[in-house]
Amino acid sequence: LFTVAGTNGKGSTCAMLEAILLAAGYRVGLYTSPHLLRYNERVRLDGVPLSDARLCAAFETVERARGEITLTYFEFGTLAAWEIFAAEALDAVILEVGLGGRLDAVNAFDADCALLTSVGLDHTDYLGDTRERIGYEKAGIFRGSRPAIVADRDPPRSVLDHAGAVGVDLWLIGRDFGYRKQGQQWMFWGRGVRRGGLAPPALRGERQLANASAALAALDALRARLPVGMQDIRNGLAHVELPARFQVLPGRPTVVLDVAHNPQAAGVLAENLAAMGFYPETHAVFAMLRDKDVEGVCRALKDRISTWFAADLSVPRGAGAQTLADALARAGVGGGVICCKNPLEAYAAAQKRASENDRIVVFGSFHTVADVMQGIEAARIGVPGARRGS
Template identity: 50%
Template sequence: MRFKTLADWLAWQEALHPKSIDLGLFRVKKVYERLGRRGPMPYTITVGGTNGKGSCVAMLDAILRRQGYRVGTYTSPHLLRYNERICIDGEPVGDDPICDAFERIDRVRDDTTLSFFEFGTLAALDIFAAADLDVQVLEVGLGGRLDAVNIVDANAALIASIDLDHQDWLGDTRTAIGLEKAGIFRPGKPAVIGDIDVPAAVVQYAEEHGVPLSWLGRDFTYEMLGGGWNWIGRDARLDNLPLPALQGVHQMMNASAVLETLHRIEHDVPVSAVSIRDGLKNVSLAGRFQYIPGSVPVLLDVAHNPQAVKVLADYLRSRFEGKTIHAVFAVMRDKDISGIVNNIKDLIQDWYLAPLQMSRAATAEQLLAVFDSFGVSAVRAGFADAAAAFDAAKRDAATDHLVLVFGSFFLVSEYLAHMS
């Protein structure tokens, strides 16, 4: 074996390929074919979208496991441990199976270079193939059409939402981005979109490729009750459902799309109303509106694009109305930083810019220029590390204030590690 520890494998993978993101299926598909199958292909649900992918995967996993299916989930990025990306029946896979999968991949790839994400995708598929799964739920990393996850022909596809993000790779319009995400569709296989504004070109793409497509607002919807909700499809409905345990009204759109997906595949993967209700009540997902009580309460959220931050701002208005909020913030330089700040600046009393030790992160100087353009002056920078920014925000906050940590998965990960 090339390496004995998972940490060594991951460090090597980060430097193996010249690009951290290299969209395209030729290299990864070639290695996947060389790996061969170690078992029957599980029923596959591929989940994409600008925002909401992780929530949809979590809900699908919770419901399907409650029904008694053996489920594997592949997600990214992770918050604390790489192993979180590859789970079987809700539990992260151990180091040894991942290292063994990496060894098999390395053995057959010859001189083909793979990105960090491609290595992880192949490892997940290899592990799942030998795990006697009933269902595998695969989260797209970036886009869809050229994402490594798309080497697998999904039995069903779910796109949680379509909005602007990763424009450098996916295009600068919702139409272009929607078409990239629609690349996970397969002829004759059900596809669901949890967005009410589906670009016409995406609908046309589905029609031309024989994809039975349904989307929120046309083929299914939901209605809120006092303490619950109803899901309403074209030819079925579920009444008096519990609200998803994941916080935020936007989760109703995600939950509705999940139920539509399950309805569309019910002949292959049947689930009961009891399993749906129990799954919704018990689903959990770290880093999404994650509230941590204490002498100064903290809210964690991985929102990192304008759409997600608008949802976060709406949640703050509804859940923490009138609360003084101190924000610890970091973001990648390739994001729409102005759009992010503009959508939430009016709710924040002061900002603490947390440095992240990675080349993709926006520098304090870049962030300060954005805040200056909006006339926001209550911004502190120059911290030695993210932990120092967290500590400063908590020191400045009163017990009835809220510290908000958001802008990047990596920042939320740093906070969770800092508190562990």
């Protein structure tokens, strides 16, 4: 059992773990959150999202079993996923933490290996407003005498102190494992192991080598129970998929989808945009939840964006376009802000403004990217009334 926590990078690390284990021939269950388009994405068996019927049967089992116990939405879904996994002869289960770690529903299960991908400021109302407090919450998934993989290069002292107090087998990036770029390839190094000549993961982005290294370190830590070969690693990293993590769509203008919704993730997105090379203009399609650090996200990306199409997000906690425009002004964006009624309208406006050599980046929340993805798919299959970019 692998449990994966972190402010950013959790989903990518889970996807790479799953892909490598599947390439090695293991049976794997994966539980992640949130979903983009359908709830079924959250629970996968052997790389395939579950059917409605299988999920509903698990929900019914949990409902019958809970009696008078009140469960949250996430607790209910986590128990349903576990009920499904328990009924299968699985070799490995990967659980992505929903929020924090110490008090998260997935922490009801004792992981054989815990992974902490990064510690940044997000969900501060629940986890605390400093990296030290947030780090303590995330380190709550560690278990004594078991491996804990930490891929944050500057982990808060609270993480290290908790690891020592619990007595984990602590693996730190840069000390116990890491990576080196080798031209167009890269090398992973760990405790007494070197794996060179690796192709970059199919997931794009400057930070994906750190995520891949964390996944490989976790597999090394459990290699006596789940051995994987070099070809399994190559195949898994070559075929891993995860929508909306610096996903570049085919066609022109270039369209980038990214669920970045906090300053740390926005900073990574800015790095990735810079690494793409020159584009005459970059147009942002941008909508966020109002309880996020909107101004911090704007500051991280303001030097990479030419025009901002700010959209209302009509979900609970959704911010209005004017709220986003005000945050952009506070962040030092002097002009080039257009307010739109929803993300799809913003995307259509960006398509109209952009030349074929420009770039459009859609980000700010899972809801933002999902709305645009649904609109693109509707236009592709010819749904009446769907907006098409011109």
